[in-house]
Amino acid sequence: MRPSHSSPSDDRPVNWRILAKLWPYLKEFKTRVWLAIGCLVAAKVASVWLPFVLKDTVDNLNLDTTKEAIMAATLGLIVAYGVLRLANVLFGEIRDTLFGRVTERAMRRLGLTVFNHLHKLDLDFHLSRQTGGLSRDIERGTSGVSFLMRFLIFNIGPTLLEIGMVVGLLFYNYGASFAVVIFVSVVLYVFFSMKATDWRTKYVKQVNQADNATTSRAIDSLLNFETVKYFNNEKFEANRYDVDLEQWETARRKNRLSLFALNGGQAFIIAGAMTSMMALAAINVANGKMTIGDFVLVNAFTMQIFMPLNFLGFVYREIRGSLTNIENLFTLLAKKPAIVDRADAKELNVTKGQISFENVGFSYHEDRRILKNVNFVVKAGTKVAVVGESGAGKSTLVKLLFRFYDPTEGCIKIDGQDIALHTQDSVRRHIGIVPQDTVLFNDTLYENIRYGRPDASELEIEEAIKLAHLDTFVTRLPDKGNTQVGERGLKLSGGEKQRVAIARTILKRPPIMVFDEATSSLDSQSEQAILSALREIAKGHTSFMIAHRLSTIVDADMIIVMDQGQIAEQGSHNELLKLDGLYTKLWQAQQKNSDND
Numbered sequence: 001m002r003p004s005h006s007s008p009s010d011d012r013p014v015n016w017r018i019l020a021k022l023w024p025y026l027k028e029f030k031t032r033v034w035l036a037i038g039c040l041v042a043a044k045v046a047s048v049w050l051p052f053v054l055k056d057t058v059d060n061l062n063l064d065t066t067k068e069a070i071m072a073a074t075l076g077l078i079v080a081y082g083v084l085r086l087a088n089v090l091f092g093e094i095r096d097t098l099f100g101r102v103t104e105r106a107m108r109r110l111g112l113t114v115f116n117h118l119h120k121l122d123l124d125f126h127l128s129r130q131t132g133g134l135s136r137d138i139e140r141g142t143s144g145v146s147f148l149m150r151f152l153i154f155n156i157g158p159t160l161l162e163i164g165m166v167v168g169l170l171f172y173n174y175g176a177s178f179a180v181v182i183f184v185s186v187v188l189y190v191f192f193s194m195k196a197t198d199w200r201t202k203y204v205k206q207v208n209q210a211d212n213a214t215t216s217r218a219i220d221s222l223l224n225f226e227t228v229k230y231f232n233n234e235k236f237e238a239n240r241y242d243v244d245l246e247q248w249e250t251a252r253r254k255n256r257l258s259l260f261a262l263n264g265g266q267a268f269i270i271a272g273a274m275t276s277m278m279a280l281a282a283i284n285v286a287n288g289k290m291t292i293g294d295f296v297l298v299n300a301f302t303m304q305i306f307m308p309l310n311f312l313g314f315v316y317r318e319i320r321g322s323l324t325n326i327e328n329l330f331t332l333l334a335k336k337p338a339i340v341d342r343a344d345a346k347e348l349n350v351t352k353g354q355i356s357f358e359n360v361g362f363s364y365h366e367d368r369r370i371l372k373n374v375n376f377v378v379k380a381g382t383k384v385a386v387v388g389e390s391g392a393g394k395s396t397l398v399k400l401l402f403r404f405y406d407p408t409e410g411c412i413k414i415d416g417q418d419i420a421l422h423t424q425d426s427v428r429r430h431i432g433i434v435p436q437d438t439v440l441f442n443d444t445l446y447e448n449i450r451y452g453r454p455d456a457s458e459l460e461i462e463e464a465i466k467l468a469h470l471d472t473f474v475t476r477l478p479d480k481g482n483t484q485v486g487e488r489g490l491k492l493s494g495g496e497k498q499r500v501a502i503a504r505t506i507l508k509r510p511p512i513m514v515f516d517e518a519t520s521s522l523d524s525q526s527e528q529a530i531l532s533a534l535r536e537i538a539k540g541h542t543s544f545m546i547a548h549r550l551s552t553i554v555d556a557d558m559i560i561v562m563d564q565g566q567i568a569e570q571g572s573h574n575e576l577l578k579l580d581g582l583y584t585k586l587w588q589a590q591q592k593n594s595d596n597d
């Protein structure tokens, strides 16, 4: 696979105002910023001085006097030349070192702000995002800050300062002609470079698009490695990849030709300017108006100015790209989470753990109602189970309880307090969830369990492992609890992952425990063992259980039967069987299935 490009850009007009938004991230090191700017000026003064020392040296070398007198006159100048060169480089290095810290701190602050913001955004945002694209946006945005600072402060700023000084000095020392030639050619050069760069943007964009397409194709294909093998489709995959690579190759060729046009045009302007300057200087020397030293000085100035301008096209494009990337990042930061704590939100105070749903209605999207008029009470310390067909809205109840969403109608109360009026943090602190699909961090088994309560002791972790029936499994592992679980926990089976999730929740020990099909990935024997463990753990806690297999919840204090977003029946197992309704149908169907097994 080819390495991917880091420099994206699109056709949007450049928004320079974004620079103002960066200031809060830079002002922490205000003194450093000013010191760096001071060094920048000092380095440029030294570099503009250099041609003058060179001129005096050349003129002194041409003096019609004794060897000793020439040496005496030039020695000091040569030392001054060396000192100025050193000063130029040293001040430049000090400026880089001083400013490096400012940029790094700004990147750190911005990175952390974005990270915190992403964790505040709602579940809907995270369900719709494309992780790859999002992380590229963040990476491009934060490194955009570094690019922008580097190029604005270390390249554009110093170059403009130098051009200003040189044009002024030429005008002061030799009159308007040299200053005019330099000024006009610089303006021409900048104008041409900006126009040509804007024109080239579409080719750069094509390369980036082709690059993203080939990279995505390769990654998708490799991620589906097993499927490719199941269907013997290696050749088909290679052909598809090659079609993308061909487009990438064409885009690169066009991009290279457009770069040739840009560089060619720039070289043409530089050559024209240098020739004119040299010709003017030569005429002046021939007329006796200028010395050989002056000729050398004009030559040195011209070279000094056009050298950094050589990179202007590249720098301009990078700045454009960086501004766009930073703007994307600020757009992300401006995104408002759907669930926000009210200004007067209080801390939820849970003493018993009673849950009540009062006339709750909810829809993910306006045009489709998921929950209608849901009313029930889970008394403190009891076990309530929710059953119903797939898609009936069972997990949605849990998402509302956890405040991933707020109800569209009605309210949910814990110990009589409306959770929508309390901080999300305090609501979540009192609820432990073993979700339907457990995703683990790419870390060790121990660390994944410790996540339930980062300050838990080794002993408490061991106990949680035992209660979740993970101990036999752990002892069988080569590295025991220090075994890495792989990305998203892929090295563990579904049942093992669920037990890790149970162990985590045991460590958290919240007053309210929610089990969303917590035993769905277990075989019947492990399921029975875990269920007895859950019963043990749930003692004294309020537990809310979503289950498909009714046999796992027959002992619940109350069973709620959901049907198309509404409560169809509620009561204990025996009461529901007596009703001979939906629950009885579900029960009979499952009994029949297990008899057939």
Ligand SMILES: Nc1ncnc2c1ncn2[C@@H]1O[C@H](COP(=O)(O)OP(=O)(O)OP(=O)(O)O)[C@@H](O)[C@H]1O
Pocket: 124, 127, 364, 365, 370, 388, 389, 390, 391, 392, 393, 394, 395, 396, 397
């Ligand atoms: N984020 C979402 N955006 C839009 N619709 C959603 C979202 N999450 C769930 N739904 C829809 O809401 C309905 C209820 O989903 P929910 O997950 O609550 O059902 P469930 O009863 O728990 O189903 P299962 O037993 O299969 O887990 C489903 O039709 C589902 O497609």
